[in-house]
Structure formats: structure tokens, C-alpha cells
Amino acid sequence: xxxxxxxxxxxxxxxxxxxxxxxxxxxxxxxxxxxxxxxxxxxxxxxxxxxxxxxxxxxxxxxxxxxxxxxxxxxxxxxxxxxxxxxxxxxxxxxxxxxxxxxxxxxxxxxxxxxxxxxxxxxxxxxxxxxxxxxxxxxxxxxxxxxxxxxxxxxxxxxxxxxxxxxxxxxxxxxxxxxxxxxxxxxxxxxxxxxxxxxxxxxxxxxxxxxxxxxxxxxxxxxxxxxxxxxxxxxxxxxxxxxxxxxxxxxxxxxxxxxxxxxxxxxxxxxxxxxxxxxxxxxxxxxxxxxxxxxxxxxxxxxxxxxxxxxxxxxxxxxxxxxxxxxxxxxxxxxxxxxxxxxxxxxxxxxxxxxxxxxxxxxxxxxxxxxxxxxxxxxxxxxxxxxxxxxxxxxxxxxxxxxxxxxxxxxxxxxxxxxxxxxxxxxxxxx
Amino acid sequence: xxxxxxxxxxxxxxxxxxxxxxxxxxxxxxxxxxxxxxxxxxxxxxxxxxxxxxxxxxxxxxxxxxxxxxxxxxxxxxxxxxxxxxxxxxxxxxxxxxxxxxxxxxxxxxxxxxxxxxxxxxxxxxxxxxxxxxxxxxxxxxxxxxxxxxxxxxxxxxxxxxxxxxxxxxxxxxxxxxxxxxxxxxxxxxxxxxxxxxxxxxxxxxxxxxxxxxxxxxxxxxxxxxxxxxxxxxxxxxxxxxxxxxxxxxxxxxxxxxxxxxxxxxxxxxxxxxxxxxxxxxxxxxxxxxxxxxxxxxxxxxxxxxxxxxxxxxxxxxxxxxxxxxxxxxxxxxxxxxxxxxxxxxxxxxxxxxxxxxxxxxxxxxxxxxxxxxxxxxxxxxxxxxxxxxxxxxxxxxxxxxxxxxxxxxxxxxxxxxxxxxxxxxxxxxx
Numbered sequence: 058x059x060x061x062x063x064x065x066x067x068x069x070x071x072x073x074x075x076x077x078x079x080x081x082x083x084x085x086x087x088x089x090x091x092x093x094x095x096x097x098x099x100x101x102x103x104x105x106x107x108x109x110x111x112x113x114x115x116x117x118x119x120x121x122x123x124x125x126x127x128x129x130x131x132x133x134x135x136x137x138x139x140x141x142x143x144x145x146x147x148x149x150x151x152x153x154x155x156x157x158x159x160x161x162x163x164x165x166x167x168x169x170x171x172x173x174x175x176x177x178x179x180x181x182x183x184x185x186x187x188x189x190x191x192x193x194x195x196x197x198x199x200x201x202x203x204x205x206x207x208x209x210x211x212x213x214x215x216x217x218x219x220x221x222x223x224x225x226x227x228x229x230x231x232x233x234x235x236x237x238x239x240x241x242x243x244x245x246x247x248x249x250x251x252x253x254x255x256x257x258x259x260x261x262x263x264x265x266x267x268x269x270x271x272x273x274x275x276x277x278x279x280x281x282x283x284x285x286x287x288x289x290x291x292x293x294x295x296x297x298x299x300x301x302x303x304x305x306x307x308x309x310x311x312x313x314x315x316x317x318x319x320x321x322x323x324x325x326x327x328x329x330x331x332x333x334x335x336x337x338x339x340x341x342x343x344x345x346x347x348x349x350x351x352x353x354x355x356x357x358x359x360x361x362x363x364x365x366x367x368x369x370x371x372x373x374x375x376x377x378x379x380x381x382x383x384x385x386x387x388x389x390x391x392x393x394x395x396x397x398x399x400x401x402x403x404x405x406x407x408x409x410x411x412x413x414x415x416x417x418x419x420x421x422x423x424x425x426x427x428x429x430x431x432x433x434x435x436x437x438x439x440x441x442x443x444x445x446x447x448x449x450x451x452x453x454x455x456x457x458x459x460x461x462x463x464x465x466x467x468x469x470x471x472x473x474x475x476x477x478x479x480x481x482x483x484x485x486x487x488x
Numbered sequence: 489x490x491x492x493x494x495x496x497x498x499x500x501x502x503x504x505x506x507x508x509x510x511x512x513x514x515x516x517x518x519x520x521x522x523x524x525x526x527x528x529x530x531x532x533x534x535x536x537x538x539x540x541x542x543x544x545x546x547x548x549x550x551x552x553x554x555x556x557x558x559x560x561x562x563x564x565x566x567x568x569x570x571x572x573x574x575x576x577x578x579x580x581x582x583x584x585x586x587x588x589x590x591x592x593x594x595x596x597x598x599x600x601x602x603x604x605x606x607x608x609x610x611x612x613x614x615x616x617x618x619x620x621x622x623x624x625x626x627x628x629x630x631x632x633x634x635x636x637x638x639x640x641x642x643x644x645x646x647x648x649x650x651x652x653x654x655x656x657x658x659x660x661x662x663x664x665x666x667x668x669x670x671x672x673x674x675x676x677x678x679x680x681x682x683x684x685x686x687x688x689x690x691x692x693x694x695x696x697x698x699x700x701x702x703x704x705x706x707x708x709x710x711x712x713x714x715x716x717x718x719x720x721x722x723x724x725x726x727x728x729x730x731x732x733x734x735x736x737x738x739x740x741x742x743x744x745x746x747x748x749x750x751x752x753x754x755x756x757x758x759x760x761x762x763x764x765x766x767x768x769x770x771x772x773x774x775x776x777x778x779x780x781x782x783x784x785x786x787x788x789x790x791x792x793x794x795x796x797x798x799x800x801x802x803x804x805x806x807x808x809x810x811x812x813x814x815x816x817x818x819x820x821x822x823x824x825x826x827x828x829x830x831x832x833x834x835x836x837x838x839x840x841x842x843x844x845x846x847x848x849x850x851x852x853x854x855x856x857x858x859x860x861x862x863x864x865x866x867x868x869x870x871x872x873x874x875x876x877x878x879x880x881x882x883x884x885x886x887x888x889x890x891x892x893x894x895x896x897x898x899x900x901x902x903x904x905x906x907x908x909x910x911x912x913x914x915x916x917x918x919x
Contacts, residue, residue: 076713076715077711077713077724077726078713078715078722078724079537080520080524080534080535080537089511089539093511103511104511104540104541104543104546105538105539105540105546105550106510106511106538106539106540107536107537107538107539108520108536108537108538108539109535109536109537110535111711111713112535115535115536118557119536122553126549138694138697139697139714141711141712141713141714178694180697219716221892262568262570263569263609263611266569266570266611280508280542280572281572282507282508282509282542282572283570283572284507284509285650291509293508293509295508347806349785352789353788353789353791353792353793353797353804354780354785354786354787354788354789354792354804354806355785355789356785357784357785357788357789357806358783358784358785358786358789360784361784361785361806361808361898362784362894362895362898364859364860364861364894365861366784366808367808367809370806370808371808371809371811371812372805372806372807372808372809372812372816373784373785373805373806374803374804374805374806374816375778375785375788375792375801375803375804375805375806376803377792377797377798377801377802377803378798378802378803380802381802381803381846385803385805385816415812428795429795430795430796461652462652463793463795464793467792467793
């Protein structure tokens with residue numbers, strides 16, 4: 058039974074991102090990630106993703122393949138005003154539809170442009186061309202409307218590639234439309250796909266894998282996923298489409314993951330390290346200041362990504378030069394001379410100087426060699442010291458030896474520093 | 489003739505990225521961008537990209553489709569030690585090959601692990617399973633070897649998904665292998681695809697498009713691409729695969745783009761804004777210091793992404809609080825009181841204070857409202873002031889009103905600040 062449900066085409070989706078820039082490196086396709094999430098919530102599984110350039114016959118081939126595989130195909134991009142926007146023509150050609158300027162598409166666009174004090178130019182008028190029999194999907198954010206049509210049992214939905222426009226249209230039009238179309242069959246309801254995500258830092262993928270051995274019994278319709286990146290190993294539990302799983306079975310699996318991985322888990326779901334750290338700081342009414350050398354501002358940038366971070370981040374300084382370390386943080390010159398800027402002693406002095414000068418609850422410092430230059434015989438690229446001063450002799454320093462290129466080493470160093478702060482705050486919270 | 493060459497399968501490639509995490513949002517597939525670049529350099533055009541989860545039958549379907557379309561299919565991911573690594577099995581099943589542990593694969597892996605003081609565990613031994621008739625591709629960076637085989641005239645090449653391993657293997661094994669296999673046919677040599685990229689800041693996509701109207705004559709085998717993002721509009725000129733274009737024709741097209749877009753182009757090719765600014769600073773032996781409020785460290789982080797940036801970046805401070813603005817930059821309290829922290833006056837005082845306290849050649853400052861909170865009746869989210877102090881009364885401030893969410897506004901503000909610095913340095917260089 059499970060295979061039948063799993064292969065019911067109506068609940069399988071594919072995405073196609075259109076644009077030569079996505080092929081050759083200007084950008085990555087992030088739209089499909091959002092689409093996967095929101096379709097998952099209504100029980101539709103995105104199983105295939107494709108990216109194709111602006112070549113019309115290529116778009117047509119990819120579209121045909123996608124329609125063979127999936128009951129729902131969401132195409133993003135290629136609806137703009139320029140001549141390399143060929144999605145309309147390709148969909149019309151594959152489905153045998155005729156393109157014609159549609160009144161409701163034109164009016165929506167005119168109304169939108171009027172808000173901006175403009176009238177449609179020739180290119181924008183092309184955007185009102187819609188395949189016959191398609192439904193026009195209004196664009197509440199930009200000028201290009203989308204559309205949807207059914208061809209050989211597959212819903213083809215075309216949306217602009219601009220993320221803010223695509224998102225608004227998915228939420229306001231596509232999801233309500235799909236819910237109305239996807240009538241639950243006798244064999245299955247619209248079982249939402251459940252996906253739990255745990256973010257870990259500090260363990261290798263192999264070590265995480267070993268800790269999770271035997272977690273999921275063969276009979277359970279749950280897949281375990283692991284993914285390593287410079288900011289840690291992501292662990293996911295995903296239920297299979299169309300297969301029922303009792304809620305408490307998933308809850309107890311999640312509990313088991315938490316027990317096995319413990320404090321190595323720094324966040325769950327959509328949470329980020331900086332949000333978790335921010336909540337701890339805010340909840341404990343503590344303030345923080347950061348003194349960065351090799352991370353060059355990355356820690357401050359990440360902390361300030363969180364709205365409201367001004368309530369706990371007092372300041373940050375990026376002090377590359379010895380001069381700046383002395384002037385801004387009061388690092389004693391003899392420490393720099395005797396131990397070098399990349400040393401446990403200087404990391405400690407940076408954190409201490411920062412805390413004393415600002416009066417924050419806790420100061421964090423990073424000094425290291427991000428490379429490619431700067432290494433010495435005793436100090437290789439990747440050597441990083443992190444210091445944390447919580448006041449009243451509550452001082453820690455840690456040495457790390459990271460692998461990777463300059464960018465990866467900086468990412469790892471920032472993550473390690475934020476994780477040290479997180480663990481320190483968690484311990485404080487427990488006191 | 490052009491269509492035949494364009495559709496010669498041997499020079500058309502597809503990539504398949506394998507991993508459920510790539511489908512559901514953990515990560516985006518950046519490997520394919522690198523592959524597109526290096527294959528382009530040997531005249532092979534990546535025309536299709538697919539992403540598929542860990543489901544074996546899905547991998548098989550996508551692989552079959554890719555082999556129908558392309559003469560070269562590069563599969564990344566799914567070669568690791570865990571049970572959700574199913575690329576080996578899928579390729580063996582599609583091609584009818586048998587999987588067997590291969591001596592050279594095992595030995596390479598053992599040698600690599602021995603360097604790290606380890607021996608292969610059970611999962612890692614699976615990594616030595618290679619389809620019969622495949623060539624083993626050694627992995628000089630990690631433990632999982634890759635392999636390549638020919639099926640129905642298509643070269644199928646399987647590589648690990650870890651970017652550093654994939655890159656090393658592409659450069660050391662895949663490219664030499666493909667060059668040996670792709671014998672120039674009578675009708676065409678290995679014509680490298682040429683792609684020129686221009687990065688602009690400060691103009692809308694529609695304005696860039698208008699400026700480039702009529703640039704490319706219909707008969708020229710060159711495609712013009714435009715892509716808007718928070719850091720500007722990217723313009724690309726790409727030659728069509730297998731179609732010859734005289735070098736001077738492309739050179740004169742590029743010249744025309746430069747003439748039409750002028751100083752709006754801040755970088756070309758792989759260059760980034762921070763590299764361009766860094767080269768100008770380095771070449772003019774000037775130093776810079778940065779005072780950031782709403783960008784929260786992003787400008788410093790970007791400047792320090794460039795190796796060697798310590799020679800021109802003296803320091804940066806992130807001063808969210810008024811207290812920090814006064815202490816670190818000497819911003820007079822009455823300015824903060826009278827005009828507010830987000831004002832032209834405070835941006836100017838921040839830049840001036842930074843330059844005077846550090847003695848750098850030029851100081852840059854940013855203050856603004858990134859949102860979602862913090863707006864007032866007269867100061868909306870997106871209002872940003874940027875200041876630049878080059879000493880001796882060489883002071884500029886500019887007001888911007890950016891659209892977008894917190895993250896986009898911060899990206900735009902950082903880009904605008906770096907571009908102001910770039911234009912200032914360019915004018916200085918011309919004096």
C-alpha cells in the first residue's frame with residue numbers, strides 16, 4: 058500500500074527554475090526551497106528539481122519530463138519583460154495553447170505600475186500574454202502576473218523568479234488553488250509531510266551518524282538525513298509522503314535525537330545560532346560585546362541579523378592591526394610581542410579589555426589565522442583562539458585548528474565563538 | 489550548421505546533485521556552478537541541472553533522463569559512508585553494472601585515513617564499491633573516491649558532494665579525462681564558451697536593459713543576460729556552444745557595454761566589489777576604517793574576505809548604541825539628541841570621528857533603519873545615511889531609501905557604502 062500512496066502522482070511535485078544565470082553561477086535557485094516547504098505543509102512532496110537556461114527548446118524538454126513525473130509542476134522565472142524571458146512561449150508550445158493578451162493580466166499590471174507612477178512599456182505588455190485556458194494568478198508585489206493550467210493531468214504553475222513576488226503569489230494564490238484541486242482520495246487524506254531538523258555544531262558527520270545508529274526502526278516511514286557544512290552537521294527526520302505516522306511516534310523519535318546528541322544540538326527547525334544566542338541574552342537580560350580579528354565582523358553581522366539585537370549587542374570592534382588591539386581593547390604591547398597576536402594570551406586580553414571598557418555582561422574575542430598568508434612554522438593556517446570573559450574571573454579561552462579555505466575557516470571560527478557563548482549562557486541560565 | 493553543432497550531444501552536459509537536504513532547504517547546490525565554469529572552459533556547455541533526493545528509484549529516473557539529453561552527466565553527492573548514500577547503487581542499476589569493492593579505491597581511501605590516524609569503518613568500506621568497468625577517480629582531499637563510466641555514449645561521472653573534494657577531483661581527474669575523450673570533430677574544434685560578466689550597482693534592471701537596447705545584432709551568436717539581486721544587476725554576454733565568434737567581435741561588444749554603462753559597472757568577471765575596492769586602496773597605499781551601525785559588521789566582513797586586507801583595513805567598529813557612537817567615535821551627544829542616530833549629521837560625525845581617531849586616509853560610516861522595528865513617522869524602514877570622510881574637508885554624505893526586508897536592506901546599504909568608497913578612490917586615482 059505504501060508504494061501506491063508514495064507514487065500517487067497528484068501529490069508529487071517538481072520545480073523548474075528558469076534562467077541562464079542560474080546555470081552559470083550568478084545565483085542559486087533558492088525559490089525551490091520555499092516551495093518545498095509550503096507544499097510539504099499541504100502534503101505534497103517536491104521530489105524533483107530542475108534548472109534550465111533561457112533556451113526555449115531546452116525549457117520545453119525539461120517541462121515535458123517534469124510533467125511525466127509529477128502531478129504538480131511549478132515553474133519560476135522567465136516571465137519578465139525582456140526577450141530572454143521565454144517561459145510563456147515554452148509552456149504554450151508544450152501544451153498546445155495559444156498566447157493572447159489577457160485583460161485581467163493587463164489590468165492588474167497597469168494598476169500596479171500606476172502605484173509607482175508608471176505606465177507599461179512594450180516589454181511589460183508582453184507580460185500580459187497568457188496561454189489560453191490558463192488561470193491568471195495576480196502578482197500583488199510586482200508587475201508580472203503568473204498563471205496556472207492543467208495539461209495531461211498535471212497542474213503547471215508559472216510564477217516570476219523574483220523571490221518576494223513568487224512567495225506572495227504562492228501564499229495568496231497557489232496554495233489555496235492546490236488545496237481546492239487536491240481532493241483527498243479514498244486511500245489517503247492530505248497527510249502533511251512532517252520534517253524535524255536539528256542543527257549540531259562540534260561533531261563530525263561520522264560521529265553524529267554513529268550516535269544515531271539504530272535510531273529508526275525499518276518499519277517506520279521516516280527518513281534520517283545528515284548534511285555536513287562549515288557551520289555544522291544538520292540532522293533531519295522526514296516522514297514519507299502519504300504514509301501515516303502517529304504523532305507520538307515522531308515526538309518520541311525527536312526526544313531520542315535530543316537525548317543522544319545533547320548539547321551538541323544548538324538549534325532546531327528554522328532557528329539559527331544567532332537567534333538562539335539572542336534569545337538567551339534577551340531572556341537573561343545580559344549584554345554582549347565582541348572583539349574580532351580573523352572573523353572580520355562576521356560574528357557581529359550574524360548577531361545583528363536578528364531584529365531587536367540592539368537590546369543586547371552593545372558593540373563590536375574589528376581590530377586587525379596590533380595598534381587597534383592596543384587602542385580599542387587595551388591589549389598590553391608585551392603580550393603581542395611575546396606571544397604574537399594569534400595566541401591564547403591575546404585572545405584573553407581582548408575579551409577582558411572589551412568587557413572592562415564596556416561594562417557588558419560578557420565579551421567574546423577571536424584571533425586566528427584565516428589564511429592563505431600569515432602562517433608561521435608553529436602557527437598554521439586555521440589556528441584560532443577564542444576568548445570569553447563573563448566577569449569576576451569567569452574567563453575561558455579555547456584553541457581550535459580548523460581546516461578549509463579562508464572563507465570556511467572564518468565561518469567555522471564565528472560559529473565556534475557563538476557556540477561558546479551559547480553554552481556559557483545555557484550554564485548561567487541553569488544556575 | 490549552427491543547430492547541428494549546438495545539438496552535438498558530446499559537448500552538452502548535465503549535472504545531478506543528489507541529496508534530500510538539497511531538496512528540502514538545508515543547502516543549495518553550489519557545486520554545479522563550479523562545474524559549469526570549468527566545463528565551459530573546455531567547450532562543454534552545461535544545459536541542464538537536476539536535484540533529486542536520496543530515493544533510489546528517483547535517482548535512477550533522473551539519471552536516465554540526463555543521459556538521454558547529454559553526452560556528459562556529472563553526478564555529485566550520495567557517495568558517502570551512510571545508508572542514505574545511494575548514488576553507487578543507482579548508477580549500477582541504470583547501467584547494468586555490478587558493484588564490487590575495488591582494490592585501488594580501497595587503498596586510496598586507507599592511505600587518506602591513515603594520514604588522519606584512522607582506519608576505515610564499515611560505512612567507509614562501502615565507499616570502495618565501484619561499478620564494474622568504471623574508472624576509479626582518486627579523491628586527494630577526502631575519503632570517498634569517485635568514478636566514471638560510459639553508458640550508451642554518455643560519460644557518467646560520479647563525485648562526492650563535499651565542495652572541496654569535488655573541486656579537487658574535477659581539476660585533477662575529470663577535466664584531463666574529458667579532454668582526452670572529447671576529440672574535436674571535423675565540424676568543430678573545442679571552441680571554449682566565452683562568457684563575459686559585468687556587475688553593476690545603482691541602476692534598476694529596466695534601466696540597464698534600456699541602456700543596452702540594440703547592443704547585440706541578431707546574427708551574432710551571443711546571448712545577453714540580465715539578473716537583478718540585492719547587490720545590483722549582473723550583465724552577461726555568453727557565446728553559443730559550438731558557434732564561432734571572432735575574438736575582436738566579442739572585445740568590441742564588451743567595449744560597447746563598458747561605454748554604455750560606464751561607472752555603474754563596479755566589477756567584471758569573478759571580481760567582487762570588495763576585491764575592486766581592496767585593489768584601489770592597495771594600489772593607492774591608502775588605508776580605511778569603517779563605522780557601522782545598521783549594517784552590523786557586514787562591510788568589515790566583506791572587506792576582510794579579501795586575503796591581505798589587513799594591509800589597508802585599519803579597523804571597524806559596530807556601534808549600535810548611542811553610547812558606543814559617542815565613546816568609540818566621539819559623536820557629539822547634542823547631534824544624537826537633535827537629529828537622531830539615523831541622520832545625515834550623525835553619519836557625518838561618525839565618519840569624521842573615525843578618521844580623526846585613527847589617522848586613516850578615508851573613513852566610511854553607515855547609519856540607518858534596517859527594520860522591521862525602529863521606524864518613526866518621518867524615518868521609514870530602509871532610510872540609510874552613508875558618510876565618507878577623506879580628510880581636509882573632503883566629506884560626503886548620501887541619503888538612501890532602500891526597499892526589502894532587514895537582510896536585503898543591510899546588503900544594499902553595505903553595497904552602496906562600498907560603491908561610494910570605490911567611486912571616491914577612482915576619482916582620487918585619476919587626480
